[in-house]
Amino acid sequence: MQNIAKNIFLLEIPSILATLLEAPEDQVNVQESSHEVHHDLVLNIGDRIFLADFKNSSAHPQLLSALMDIEKNRNNLAHNTIPIVVVPYMAEAGRHFCSEHRLPWLDLSGNAHIRALGLLIHVEGRPNRFRSAGRPRNPFASKSSRVACQLLIEPDRYITQRELSKVLRLGEGFVSSIVRKLEMDGMIVRNDNGALRPSNPDHLLDAWHEVYDFNRHHIIKGHVAARSGDALLRRIADSLTENAVDYAATGLAAAWLYARFANFRLVTIYLQHLPNKELIGLLNFREDERGANTWLVIPKDEGVFYGSEVRDGIPCVHPVQVYLDLKDHPERASEAAAKLRQDYFRWR
Numbered sequence: 001m002q003n004i005a006k007n008i009f010l011l012e013i014p015s016i017l018a019t020l021l022e023a024p025e026d027q028v029n030v031q032e033s034s035h036e037v038h039h040d041l042v043l044n045i046g047d048r049i050f051l052a053d054f055k056n057s058s059a060h061p062q063l064l065s066a067l068m069d070i071e072k073n074r075n076n077l078a079h080n081t082i083p084i085v086v087v088p089y090m091a092e093a094g095r096h097f098c099s100e101h102r103l104p105w106l107d108l109s110g111n112a113h114i115r116a117l118g119l120l121i122h123v124e125g126r127p128n129r130f131r132s133a134g135r136p137r138n139p140f141a142s143k144s145s146r147v148a149c150q151l152l153i154e155p156d157r158y159i160t161q162r163e164l165s166k167v168l169r170l171g172e173g174f175v176s177s178i179v180r181k182l183e184m185d186g187m188i189v190r191n192d193n194g195a196l197r198p199s200n201p202d203h204l205l206d207a208w209h210e211v212y213d214f215n216r217h218h219i220i221k222g223h224v225a226a227r228s229g230d231a232l233l234r235r236i237a238d239s240l241t242e243n244a245v246d247y248a249a250t251g252l253a254a255a256w257l258y259a260r261f262a263n264f265r266l267v268t269i270y271l272q273h274l275p276n277k278e279l280i281g282l283l284n285f286r287e288d289e290r291g292a293n294t295w296l297v298i299p300k301d302e303g304v305f306y307g308s309e310v311r312d313g314i315p316c317v318h319p320v321q322v323y324l325d326l327k328d329h330p331e332r333a334s335e336a337a338a339k340l341r342q343d344y345f346r347w348r
Contacts (some may be wrong), residue, residue, distance in 0.1 A: 008108050009054045009086055013041055017052075020112060020121050021045055040086075048119070051083040058087045058094025058107075059185035060210050061203035067103050082116045089128040093210065139181045140208045142216065146170060146303035147178045148208050151188065151198050152320045153307040158195035168303070205320065205345065214328035217299050220275070221292040222285050229253065229264040232293060236269060237314045239282050246272045248308045248315045251295070251329045254322045255336040257311040259343050262332050268295040268325065270304055270317060319344040 014028040029044040041052040053069070055062040066085040077083070084104040087094070090111055098105050098113065106112035110126035138144060146168040150159070161179055165172045179196065182188045187207060189199040198204045226232035233253045240247045248254075251268030255261055275283075275296055285294060299305075307318030316322065319340055326337040 142301035155201040222287040254316040261339040
């Protein structure tokens, strides 16, 4: 689809823009792009110049890349020059991103939102003309996200698809389909031997974070008597360890162990299996959402445990997983996530 869409872009974009501007197509002049700042197409229509750049999807990393290129050169643009990003079809999340960052766009399916000085074009409701048969695989679905997790745990290391399959205990065909989607969205690159790594770890993490939903896991909310969050964490950890229960802390408690950021009240613990009545009793856990200070979580997929490590005597999920989980936590979770990212995700 990528090559087909790019060919359609090159052939049809002059006509599409002319229609949107209600201008005769013979008045659209395609110009050479400068060597200093390259664009896929430079079009002169009336007294306006459009700098059109094609992205093969409306995934977050693709749009973020387009935005960064535009921001880098915005001060050098004349008042009548309008940069636009063009995709085969702009999905809802992509529209929200473009709206938030005032990024002009149009898609090859006939939708558009271009706002500039003296100009407003808005078209919506046109169906996706590039929809492929079958449901596209979501690279950040529960089991699929193991691939992104592994790539972010070792972002500087090139790894083959076969290695990924073995490490993640996933079928080679399954991994291949996930890698293909990530590659299409520009989130991974390959070396000469075909091994891969994230093209930009920040973009990959942002794309995952955008769609991540902690509430997809099975969460049991309740209360355990304790004088402080730290005392609560130690008490639960000691009980689970003494009873040989596999677990890992996440959320605010894990953020504290990794980054020592802010006291916390809520303790969130991943368990591999649903706790039985005996374990609930040993923890003195009383299920009640109101005033809950303990969340026992049975994950949708065991991939949340990948990269776990012991911090101050307590097993914690990897900082990437903690960062994602904090998205749906209360208290000072957003600040804790920012601190964790600052300390642990400096990448290359």
